[in-house]
Amino acid sequence: MTFVLRRLLGFAATLFVAAAVIFFLLDLLPGDPARFILGINASAEAVANLRIQLGLEAPAWQRFFAWIGSMLIGDFGVSYTQGAPVAALIGERLWVSLPLALFAMVLSAAVGLPIGIAAARRRGSPIDTGLMVLAQLGVAIPNFWFGMLLTLVFAVGLRWLPTGGFTPWHEDPAAALRALMLPGIALALPQAAILARVMRTALVEVTGQDFIRTARAKGMTMSEAVWRHGVRNAFLPVLTILGLQFAYLVAGVIIVENVFYLPGLGRLIFTAISERDLILVRGITIVLVIGVTLTMLLTDLCYALVDPRLREGGS
Amino acid sequence: MSLVEVANLSIAFGALQAVDGIGFAIGKGERFGLVGESGSGKTLTALAIAGLLPETARREGTIRFDGAPLPHDERALARLRGKRIGMVFQEPMTALNPLMKVGRQIGEALALTKAGGDIGALLTEVGLLPTHGERYPHQLSGGQRQRVMIAMALASAPDILIADEPTSALDLVTQAKVLDLIAALCDRRGMALMFISHDLKAVARLCTRVAVLQRGRMVEAGETASVFGAPGDGYTRRLVAAARMQLPEIAHGSPGGVLVATRGLTRRFRQPGSWPLPGKPLTAVDKVDFAVRTGESIALVGPSGCGKTTLARILVGLDTANAGSIAFDGRVYHGADLSPDLRRDLSLVFQDPFSSFDPRMSVAQSLAEPLRLLDGLPPEMHRQRLAENVAAVGLEPAMLTRFPHEFSGGQRQRLAIARALMTRPKFLVLDEPVSALDLSVRAEVLALLMRLKADYGLTYLVISHDLDMVAAIADRVLVMQAGRIVEEGKPAELFTNPRHEMTRELVAARLPAVG
Numbered sequence: 001m002t003f004v005l006r007r008l009l010g011f012a013a014t015l016f017v018a019a020a021v022i023f024f025l026l027d028l029l030p031g032d033p034a035r036f037i038l039g040i041n042a043s044a045e046a047v048a049n050l051r052i053q054l055g056l057e058a059p060a061w062q063r064f065f066a067w068i069g070s071m072l073i074g075d076f077g078v079s080y081t082q083g084a085p086v087a088a089l090i091g092e093r094l095w096v097s098l099p100l101a102l103f104a105m106v107l108s109a110a111v112g113l114p115i116g117i118a119a120a121r122r123r124g125s126p127i128d129t130g131l132m133v134l135a136q137l138g139v140a141i142p143n144f145w146f147g148m149l150l151t152l153v154f155a156v157g158l159r160w161l162p163t164g165g166f167t168p169w170h171e172d173p174a175a176a177l178r179a180l181m182l183p184g185i186a187l188a189l190p191q192a193a194i195l196a197r198v199m200r201t202a203l204v205e206v207t208g209q210d211f212i213r214t215a216r217a218k219g220m221t222m223s224e225a226v227w228r229h230g231v232r233n234a235f236l237p238v239l240t241i242l243g244l245q246f247a248y249l250v251a252g253v254i255i256v257e258n259v260f261y262l263p264g265l266g267r268l269i270f271t272a273i274s275e276r277d278l279i280l281v282r283g284i285t286i287v288l289v290i291g292v293t294l295t296m297l298l299t300d301l302c303y304a305l306v307d308p309r310l311r312e313g314g315s
Numbered sequence: 316m317s318l319v320e321v322a323n324l325s326i327a328f329g330a331l332q333a334v335d336g337i338g339f340a341i342g343k344g345e346r347f348g349l350v351g352e353s354g355s356g357k358t359l360t361a362l363a364i365a366g367l368l369p370e371t372a373r374r375e376g377t378i379r380f381d382g383a384p385l386p387h388d389e390r391a392l393a394r395l396r397g398k399r400i401g402m403v404f405q406e407p408m409t410a411l412n413p414l415m416k417v418g419r420q421i422g423e424a425l426a427l428t429k430a431g432g433d434i435g436a437l438l439t440e441v442g443l444l445p446t447h448g449e450r451y452p453h454q455l456s457g458g459q460r461q462r463v464m465i466a467m468a469l470a471s472a473p474d475i476l477i478a479d480e481p482t483s484a485l486d487l488v489t490q491a492k493v494l495d496l497i498a499a500l501c502d503r504r505g506m507a508l509m510f511i512s513h514d515l516k517a518v519a520r521l522c523t524r525v526a527v528l529q530r531g532r533m534v535e536a537g538e539t540a541s542v543f544g545a546p547g548d549g550y551t552r553r554l555v556a557a558a559r560m561q562l563p564e565i566a567h568g569s570p571g572g573v574l575v576a577t578r579g580l581t582r583r584f585r586q587p588g589s590w591p592l593p594g595k596p597l598t599a600v601d602k603v604d605f606a607v608r609t610g611e612s613i614a615l616v617g618p619s620g621c622g623k624t625t626l627a628r629i630l631v632g633l634d635t636a637n638a639g640s641i642a643f644d645g646r647v648y649h650g651a652d653l654s655p656d657l658r659r660d661l662s663l664v665f666q667d668p669f670s671s672f673d674p675r676m677s678v679a680q681s682l683a684e685p686l687r688l689l690d691g692l693p694p695e696m697h698r699q700r701l702a703e704n705v706a707a708v709g710l711e712p713a714m715l716t717r718f719p720h721e722f723s724g725g726q727r728q729r730l731a732i733a734r735a736l737m738t739r740p741k742f743l744v745l746d747e748p749v750s751a752l753d754l755s756v757r758a759e760v761l762a763l764l765m766r767l768k769a770d771y772g773l774t775y776l777v778i779s780h781d782l783d784m785v786a787a788i789a790d791r792v793l794v795m796q797a798g799r800i801v802e803e804g805k806p807a808e809l810f811t812n813p814r815h816e817m818t819r820e821l822v823a824a825r826l827p828a829v830g
Contacts, residue, residue: 210409216367217404218424218467219397221389228423229412307414308451 003304003311011297016068018289023064026278032056036276037080067282076283081275086283089268094287096166096180097257097264101249103184108191109242115192116199120234121226123204131196138193143252147186147259154182164261183260187252191245198241202234209233236307243299247292316382318343318474318507319364323376326359326368326531333359335531336376341475346501346508348522348539350515350554352753353724355528357511361477364509365400366392381474398428401468401506405480407460411452417463418448424470437466442496457619458489462496469500475507476500482517486619487780491824494520513754515558516826519543527551543829557758558829560783570790571609574774575630575742578604579639582625599625601798602639609741612768612775614785614806616821617795623778626795627744630776631663643742659688659738666747668727672719678730679715685737704733707770708763725756729763736771745777749784761788782825786810794818 034050035042051057055066070077076086119131155163161182167175206212207222207230215225254266261267265284272280304310317340326334334356341347351357362368364378366385378385380399386392396402404410412420418434425432435445441462452460461481468476478497482490498521501508510521518525519539526536527550535548546552580603586594599622607613615623628634628650630641635650646657653661662685665671672681679701686697702712708729719727728748735743748764749757765788768775779785785792786806794802794809794817802815813819 210404210406211412213367214402214404214410214420214464214467215412215423216393217365217396217400217402219393219427219471221393224393229415232414233412309413309453 004301007297007300011293014293014296015290018293019068019286020064022282022285022289023067024060026282027060027063029278033080033276033278071286076286077279079272079277079280079283081272081277082280086280089280090265090283090287093263093265093268095169096262097253097266100180100184100187100257100262100264101246101253103180104187104191104249104252105242105246107184107188108195108245111188112192112195113199113238115196116238117203117231119196119200120203120207121223128200132200135193135196138189139197141189143186143190144255144259146189147183147256150182150186151260164259166262166264179260179262183256183262186259187249187256190252191249194245195238195241199234199238202237203230206230206234232306236303239299239302239306243296246295250288250292317341318345318381319509320379321360321364321376322379324360324363324378325375326356326363327373327375328371333372333531334363337526337528337531337533338376339526339533339536341507341509343474344501344505344507345524346510346522348518348525349509349511349528350513350518350525351528352513352554352755354530356531357528358479360528361402361479361509361511365396365402365477367396394428397424398430398471399474401465401471401473401476403461403464403468403476403478403481406484407457407464408484410464411460413452416449416451417455417460418450421448421463421467421470424467428471430471432470432472437469438463440469440500441466442492456489457485458493461485461489461493465493465496465500469504472504473506475509477509477511479511480513481510483512483514487782488618488820488824490517491826494826497521514826515543515554515754515829519829520826527554553755555829557754560758560761560787570611573606574609574611574644575776576604576606576642577630577639578642580604580626580629580636580641581638582622582629582634583637598798600629600636603798603800605793605800605803607742607774607776609774610772612777612788612790614777614779614789614792615795616779616782616785616792617817618780618821621795622798623795624746627663627746627776627778631661631744632658633663655688659685660741662735662738662740662743664728664731664735664743664745664748667751668724668731669719669751671731672727674719677716677718678722681719682715682730682734682737685734688738700737704736705730707736707767708733723756724752725760728752728756728760732760732764732767736767739771740773742774742776745775747779748777750779750781757784764788780821782810782821783828794821 032047032051034047034054034056038046038050055063058066067077074087076090078084079086079089082089115131115135119128122128151163154160162179166179169176203226207226212225212230215229216222220228253264254270256262257264257266258270265288269281269284272284319341321340322338324334324337325332337356337360339347349357349360359368359372363374364380368374380395386395411417418438421434421437425434434448438445438447443459443462443466447455447459447463452463455463464481476497481497482493485493494517497508497510500506508521510518512518522539524537525539525542527534527542527548529550535542535546535551542551543555546555580600581598582600583596583598586597601622603626615626617623625634629636632648632651632653635652640647640649643657643660646654648654648657672678682701682704683697686692686700692700701715705712705715710726710729710733714722722730728751745764749760752760761784764775767773777785777789789806792804792806792809793800794815796817802809802813802818809818810822810825813822
């Protein structure tokens with residue numbers, strides 16, 4: 001219990017610090033949002049009025065806490081380029097990006113882990129070498145390039161899947177899913193390759209441990225011992241990587257959404273930055289930070305679930 | 316018919332012949348000991364009998380179990396060893412799966428061999444409580460874990476228990492208890508025992524028959540009493556002499572004035588509590604007062620976890636006391652605040668010569684590191700000092716360019732001693748200086764230490780749980796328990812007439828001399 005409590009506190013503290021960094025960094029950036037909204041030709045008086053209206057005249061720390069307070073009740077402000085509430089904009093786009101990220105995560109684990117286990121069990125064999133060469137390639141290939149390749153083969157050549165764009169879920173769920181297939185695969189490939197390598201190394205190491213020998217001494221064959229005692233122990237380092245990968249996935253989503261022309265968070269932040277919509281940028285960034293921090297929290301909790309040594313709140 | 320028959324067994328890794336044509340037989344219910352130093356092939360022999368050799372090993376010769384050769388099929392072999400062979404290994408800290416409750420791990424052994432048995436009963440039989448089954452390995456002490464291992468080995472009611480150095484990672488008191496337990500279990504169950512150890516006294520305590528291995532060959536075998544009592548082979552003779560810890564007589568000079576004195580030295584560690592409440596502090600060193608005179612050799616003995624190593628770390632400035640102080644040559648410090656010009660007068664030799672050298676630094680680089688403390692020493696003197704020290708510990712200066720992995724354990728410990736002496740210290744703390752070394756090397760290293768002590772006028776504080784070694788080298792012994800020094804005296808008097816309960820327990824756990 002202590003463990004969970006501590007992690008939750010850590011989670012809250014991380015979010016607070018991240019929010020402060022995001023807020024004050026954007027605040028320090030040169031450029032006056034009011035001037036940007038009204039254009040270069042606006043009068044100084046109009047700009048000053050808008051600044052008051054936007055609440056930009058208050059001291060930074062007051063605006064920071066006001067921002068935090070309104071976020072807690074779900075109000076992320078209003079985007080001045082899109083003229084719509086930031087929360088609604090993000091919510092809409094989240095329905096594209098979140099399924100995409102989750103799909104990529106599940107796919108990378110479903111592909112990467114079995115490959116890693118298979119390679120570890122046949123260590124030193126041609127199968128192991130072949131799989132690891134493939135994994136090396138997978139790590140090296142940039143996902144936007146792989147995405148374009150997938151489009152060429154499966155969308156342009158074979159015409160199995162759309163080249164890009166997105167049909168909203170409520171209109172045609174099947175079409176929405178089809179639209180996420182190629183970008184999901186493009187995102188999952190490098191992650192799967194990394195997972196395969198980590199899983200292999202971890203399992204090879206665990207196989208040499210004394211407790212595997214103990215299990216064999218009890219009457220198990222090597223494979224039985226590895227399955228019952230090895231895989232779970234090998235999963236600990238994999239879990240760390242899995243948590244970290246989510247952060248990389250966020251960066252990947254921004255690129256891949258642009259390649260596949262998906263109306264997700266990645267595209268939204270891209271436009272928001274190029275249009276200097278600071279409120280929107282701030283909103284999306286904090287949502288991404290929450291997502292990554294939440295994943296870290298979940299990883300930590302999973303860790304405790306797997307490893308009894310962590311549950312006691314020790315160091 | 317014998318239970319286990321090994322004939323002409325050879326095991327090779329590539330060109331390396333690890334076991335070379337050995338043969339022996341173990342009868343039903345017999346207690347057989349296999350003695351040898353590291354690299355003698357004793358563990359590989361045991362693994363071969365259980366069919367657990369590494370895949371890279373090449374095995375020749377025959378092993379018959381209960382009249383039949385070992386099956387070739389992996390599953391049949393696995394089930395055979397599960398059912399009829401129980402195994403206990405050296406390292407209780409890593410031999411259990413850390414993610415699984417120990418009761419379940421024992422239950423697995425029961426289920427695999429379909430032996431009707433009860434986890435609670437097994438735990439009780441090895442001297443634990445049935446409730447211990449609900450714990451994870453990290454919640455048990457080393458001795459308790461080794462008992463769990465034994466319970467697991469007993470689960471299938473095996474015909475033979477193979478115990479590979481089961482007590483060498485345990486402290487003296489625990490070691491004696493575990494040896495007694497193994498003996499009692501073999502008697503009660505009529506179980507055969509194959510006991511593998513480098514510790515002749517432990518083998519003599521348990522086994523009726525022994526075989527001595529040296530570099531893969533069997534040099535001698537027979538009744539324990541006759542092999543150890545009147546060894547026929549030169550190597551066995553050397554081992555027996557080493558086990559008796561007979562060191563060349565050294566004239567103990569009369570000690571000078573007080574060199575090191577502690578006053579109320581205390582070190583507390585915070586322990587994890589249940590948040591937000593702080594944990595109860597653990598007092599590792601509790602108001603310790605003692606004094607060491609120049610030229611003395613003091614031994615600090617006690618069970619594991621009694622605070623010996625923490626005390627040593629504070630003395631050499633690797634840790635800081637929460638209360639109390641140390642006076643060295645009249646200058647006061649509390650641990651890490653030890654001033655650099657004082658630091659060169661104190662040195663430390665660690666237990667494990669394998670992990671106390673940076674594998675990526677040449678021996679010369681490692682040895683030269685302490686010279687930083689001597690800013691007055693001209694650089695051209697460094698080379699000379701290195702050569703001098705390496706020669707002093709009986710090695711060749713030409714070896715300085717090599718890397719740690721090129722040396723044996725004994726050589727590395729000599730190098731560690733050479734490194735400790737680089738700054739020409741007055742006071743040397745030796746933390747279990749020979750316990751990681753092979754028996755035959757131990758006596759050599761101890762003799763070296765005593766010679767260096769005389770040559771350089773050193774003062775020693777030796778931490779050990781080996782009372783025979785302590786008796787051989789110490790002028791005075793401090794007995795430590797739970798952070799306190801509970802008894803003090805000359806080894807001969809202390810060990811023949813122990814007054815404190817802890818000392819009595821240690822003396823009682825001491826195994827009788829061999830031969």
